[in-house]
Amino acid sequence: MxxxxxxxxxxxxxxxxxxxxxxxxxxxxxxxxxxxxxxxxxxxxxxxxxxxxxxxxxxxxxxxxxxxxxxxxxxxxxxxxxxxxxxxxxxxxxxxxxxxxxxxxxxxxxxxxxxxxxxxxxxxxxxxxxxxxxxxxxxxxxxxxxxxxxxxxxxxxxxxxxxxxxxxxxSRLPESVHYFPDDQITDRSLRFMAAELVREKITRQLGDELPYQMTVEIEEFREAGNVTHISALILVERQGQKVILIGDRGERIKSIGRDARLDIERVLDGKVMLNLWVKIKRGWSDDSRALKSLGYDLD
Ligand SMILES: Nc1nc2c(ncn2[C@@H]2O[C@H](COP(=O)(O)OP(=O)(O)OP(=O)(O)O)[C@@H](O)[C@H]2O)c(=O)[nH]1
Structure with missing residues (x-):
C-alpha cells in the first residue's frame, strides 16, 4: 500500500x-x-x-x-x-x-x-x-x-x-515515504523535554507572580546506572524574581523540583535526580544575542 x-x-x-x-x-x-x-x-x-x-x-x-x-x-x-x-x-x-x-x-x-x-x-x-x-x-x-x-x-x-x-x-497528506521511524513521537531530545517540563512547573506554580522572562537551561544530563542526573539552571531577570522562585525557606523551588521530577521520570521511564539552580541574567529577554546563546534562533 x-x-x-x-x-x-x-x-x-x-x-x-x-x-x-x-x-x-x-x-x-x-x-x-x-x-x-x-x-x-x-x-x-x-x-x-x-x-x-x-x-x-x-x-x-x-x-x-x-x-x-x-x-x-x-x-x-x-x-x-x-x-x-x-x-x-x-x-x-x-x-x-x-x-x-x-x-x-x-x-x-x-x-x-x-x-x-x-x-x-x-x-x-x-x-x-x-x-x-x-x-x-x-x-x-x-x-x-x-x-x-x-x-x-x-x-x-x-x-x-x-x-x-x-x-x-x-486525508490531506501527500503520498510520500515516512520521514521518521513509525514509533518516534517528537523531534525533540529528552534533554529539551526535561527543560520544558521544569519551565511548565514554574509557570503553573507561580502564575502571574513571575513574568514570562524566565528560561531554563539544562547544564547536566547524565545517566549513571539506572538513574538520570539532571541539573537545570533557571535564568531570571531580577533579584525579586529569584526570591519568589526560591520561596520561603526554599519551599517553592523544592515543590517545583518535585513536580518536575515526577513528570520527567514518566517521560524517561526511569529514576531521576533533579537539581535546580536559580541565577539572575539581566535583560536577556530583550537581547537578541543572549537569546541566540540560549538556543533561540533569530533570523
Ligand atoms: N475547558 C477546556 N480547556 C482547554 C481546552 N483546550 C485547552 N484548554 C486549556 O486552555 C489553556 C491553554 O492551553 P494551551 O494548550 O497551553 O494553549 P496554547 O494555545 O498552546 O497557548 P500558547 O502556549 O500561549 O500559545 C490551558 O489551561 C488548557 O488546559 C478544552 O478543550 N477545554
Missing part, C-alpha cells in the same frame, strides 16, 4: 489550546501547557503514525500580533517562528476558542491569506460552551470568513471529536 506523509501546522492566538491539542493527538506530553498565554516558546514537532499515514504536527508559538511590548526580541522571535511554520506545510489547523472571534484571531486569519495549503478550522473548548445551541449557527457563519477545508468543533482537553479532526488532516 502507498504511504502518505506530510506536515500540519497548528496555529492560533495564545492560549486557545494548541499545545493541549498536540498532546491529545500524540497521547503523550510533548508540548507544555498552562493557563497563562505565551507558554509555548519553541517549535516542537509531534509525529503521529497510523498505518500507512504519518503526520508531523508543528506546534507554533502563539502569534503575538497584539502584544504591547512587540519590539522585544523574544516577541520578534516568536512571530518569526510562527511564520516559518506556515511555509511548506501540507495542511494548517487554525484553532479558535469557542464562538469568540477576537482581533487576534482576525490577525491570525490575515496571516494565512497567502497560504495555499488547506486550512481546517478547529473550534476548541466546546465543553465550556454555556449555550450549546449557539454552536451550529456559529459554525455556519464563521465559514464566511474564509473558504475553510473543514470546520470541526472539538474539545482538546477532553478529546471530543479530536479523531474526526485528525481524519481531516490525514
Amino acid at each position: 502507498t504511504q502518505t506523509c506530510g506536515f500540519a501546522a497548528i496555529v492560533g492566538r495564545p492560549n486557545v489550546g494548541k499545545s493541549t491539542l498536540m498532546n491529545r493527538i500524540l497521547g503523550q506530553k510533548v508540548s507544555i501547557t498552562s493557563r497563562r498565554p505565551q507558554t509555548t516558546r519553541h517549535q516542537v514537532m509531534g509525529i503521529k503514525t497510523e498505518g500507512q499515514a504519518q503526520c508531523i504536527y508543528v506546534d507554533t508559538p502563539g502569534m503575538h500580533i497584539m502584544s504591547r511590548d512587540r519590539n522585544k526580541a523574544i516577541n520578534r522571535f516568536m512571530n518569526q517562528a510562527a511564520g516559518r511554520a506556515l511555509r511548506d506545510v501540507d495542511c494548517v489547523v487554525f484553532i479558535i476558542d469557542r464562538t469568540r472571534w477576537s482581533d487576534e484571531d482576525q490577525a491570525v486569519l490575515e496571516r494565512l491569506e497567502n497560504v495555499t495549503a488547506p486550512v481546517i478550522l478547529a473550534v476548541n473548548k466546546v465543553d465550556r460552551l454555556q449555550d450549546k445551541g449557539e454552536l451550529l449557527p456559529w459554525l455556519e457563519s464563521v465559514g464566511a470568513r474564509r473558504d475553510f477545508a473543514a470546520i470541526v468543533p472539538i474539545s482538546a482537553k477532553h478529546g471530543t471529536n479530536v479523531e474526526a479532526l485528525e481524519g481531516e488532516v490525514m
